[in-house]
Amino acid sequence: MGNVYKYHNANLDKFFAIKMLATTNFSDSAYKRFVMEGRAASRLKHNNLLTVHDLGLTEDHQPYMVMDFFEGTTLADILRQGVKLNDAEILEIFIQSCDGMAYAHENGIIHRDLKPNNILISGIETKNLHVAIFDFGISKVLDDTSFDVTKVGEVFGSPLYMSPEQWGSAPLDARSDIYSLGCTFYELLTGAAPFTSQSVYELAHKHTTEKPMDIKEASMGRHYPPAITDAVYRMLEKDPALRPSSMTEVKALLTRIDVLPASQPQSSQALAGKNSEVLKTYLFSALAIVSIAVIAFVVYSSLYQPTSHDAYVGQAQRPDKQTTAPPVAPLASIDPPKITAQQIAAVAKKKEGDDMPMFMRQIGNNLTAIDLNGYAIRDSNLVELKRDAFLRRLRISETSIGDAGLRIIGKLPNLDTLHADHTALTNDGLKYLEKLPLKELSVSRNNLDATGLKKIAKIQSITDLSIPENPVRDSDLKHLAPLKKIKYLHLDKTQITDEGVKTVVEMFPELEEFHARNIDSVTGKSLKYLAKAPKLRRLTLSGCKIPALELREFFATNKKVEDIRNHIETMMLDFTDVR
Incomplete structure (x- = not known):
């Protein structure tokens, strides 16, 4: 084909x-x-x-x-x-x-x-x-x-x-x-x-x-x-x-x-x-x-030699x-x-060449990444993590980990990536992360508000922040002003408006990628603010109240910006007469 x-x-x-x-x-x-x-x-x-x-x-x-x-x-x-x-x-x-x-x-x-x-x-x-x-x-x-x-x-x-x-x-x-x-x-x-x-x-x-x-x-x-x-x-x-x-x-x-x-x-x-x-x-x-x-x-003219790629087409009813389709089973x-502290401890002590559970990754003798997404774990299961000075990436999304677990995580000296979406953490528990050298933090669906954002703002090393599906409003965003290194920001399904988009552009001059999907209060007015973002390269506003024509005009004018989602969908209007 x-x-x-x-x-x-x-x-x-x-x-x-x-x-x-x-x-x-x-x-x-x-x-x-x-x-x-x-x-x-x-x-x-x-x-x-x-x-x-x-x-x-x-x-x-x-x-x-x-x-x-x-x-x-x-x-x-x-x-x-x-x-x-x-x-x-x-x-x-x-x-x-x-x-x-x-x-x-x-x-x-x-x-x-x-x-x-x-x-x-x-x-x-x-x-x-x-x-x-x-x-x-x-x-x-x-x-x-x-x-x-x-x-x-x-x-x-x-x-x-x-x-x-x-x-x-x-x-x-x-x-x-x-x-x-x-x-x-x-x-x-x-x-x-x-x-x-x-x-x-x-x-x-x-x-x-x-x-x-x-x-x-x-x-x-x-x-x-x-x-x-x-x-x-x-x-x-x-x-x-x-x-x-x-x-x-x-x-x-x-x-x-x-x-x-x-x-x-x-x-x-x-x-x-x-x-x-x-x-x-x-x-x-x-x-x-x-x-x-x-x-x-x-x-x-500079492309390489092609390789063929075909799909079979048959005849039947x-x-x-x-x-x-029926909804995907939650x-x-x-x-x-289930996972226990003993399992984490056992892997943390293993040497290169030993067998290792798939949720653990190590480089040489050092445990560097753990993915516990969806596991039936408790805060106490994380106690062994405090012994690992080499752990850099941790995922605990869709678990019951709460503030006590964050307190343990907060003692990991080299952690730079944490995904904790839809957990039991609270606004107050985020204080335990303030001293971490985090570059990437994802805490969607945790009912966070201004109180939590104030604590996140103290982690000034963050470059990639994801806080979708939290009750975050325009006024709450201002608390993130200290995060001058932000390059990637995800605010899908929050409560921001066009003014919130304006605040984002003004506060984060290094912003390269911005997600604000499925927000009824974001309209075409936000496009004039986004046009002023000096380093913006990737954008998605699908599900917002922005007419397709306005989006097309925005991307036509701002050719440096790629529409991650809407660009292809709105382009389809140009294809309908092709034969």
Whole structure:
């Protein structure tokens, strides 16, 4: 369907990928699928998904999109090359894939074409695996029918990985993606897809009626932890009601593994440990989310040789395009894994080469990052952290950690990143963080107000602050004035108005990225203030009371600023007459 080019932006000294339709003589449906891919991927900013940053037309009216560049290979190539992965590496690929798709589903997007060719992997040689899912060209945006490309009698997908629903007339939701990802997981475990045939019709019959071969038998006797195989079997249930209800539930199933087989090779930086209660579902990535300014297509002549990228299109009956997916199962509906102070202490004492739970990361002999998001932990579980002088990153979001836990965290001398979204902390508890060298702080959904912001303002090293979904008002923002180093500010779903936006611009001269989504009291008036922000490069105001025309005029006038979300959506008006 398209060609992908590697592009180096000299001004930013960064590489990006530019995808183009293979020819200027493209069909209307091909064009719409291309736009749908860009539109869907532009909504997704997640470490395990490739984000689209820009969408446009060349001077020859050839559609292109600019996306993250990923230095890696597809899972399909890894399978073809026969690369041997141990259980920990396989599990890490599973979990990161679930992380990315859980985020997509939570944002109302179903992929509909998950397969090894659409999953990128890097870091196998360095034992620092990173997974990125891409190609949302036939995805379904549940809250958007303006570019729906499906018709009765048409089905989009890849036959080896299509769910029973995709072959028939049943409605599609997130569980269809769970089935397709289950087929992919099965192939990673066994070396072959669960069902194969030279006939598309026979494949349809197998996917809708037959059970896959036992994984141990299909893998020539290789033994995997039961939690892995059981999770895959559940993902491959014919009846969507019998599958896990969400990718979050799939992760929960995978992270109940206690012990990896001793026969499997372990690297010096193994991502899974023996005799631990659980393995955590998320891993800090060393890669930052790529953000770029809008790229003009005058660079076309400097692009590299293209590589082809195609999607299969078959024929069958399409489901009702008005069908929407059931809500994603909330994290609270799944028993969260538990962790103890002893586990933290044990890992903190481990030397390089020892097995290590996935929620811990270390460099050499030093523990540097811990991700406890979603764990059933208490403040007392953190007591061992005070002994670690090397810990730099900590995530405790979606936990019951409160002020007592913050008091312990406040004694970590080198902590520079803390994510504590939706916890039990209070405004008063933030005082324990005042002496930390924090650069990045995220405390959304904690009912913080002016009292809490006053305490945050004492952490003058902060450059990245996220306080969405707190009852923060215009007058409260003024308490953050001491934070002169702020470059990234996230105020989604707060109570600010246009005056608050004005205050932000005046207080933070170093501001490069600003998020203020879904705020009814922010209007087009705020744009004149944002135009005065000298270093602003990335902006999102989706869901605010700003007419699309005013947004387009703003970005046309302020070309240095990239609209992270709205730019692509408003551009669609320019594409409707393209043939």
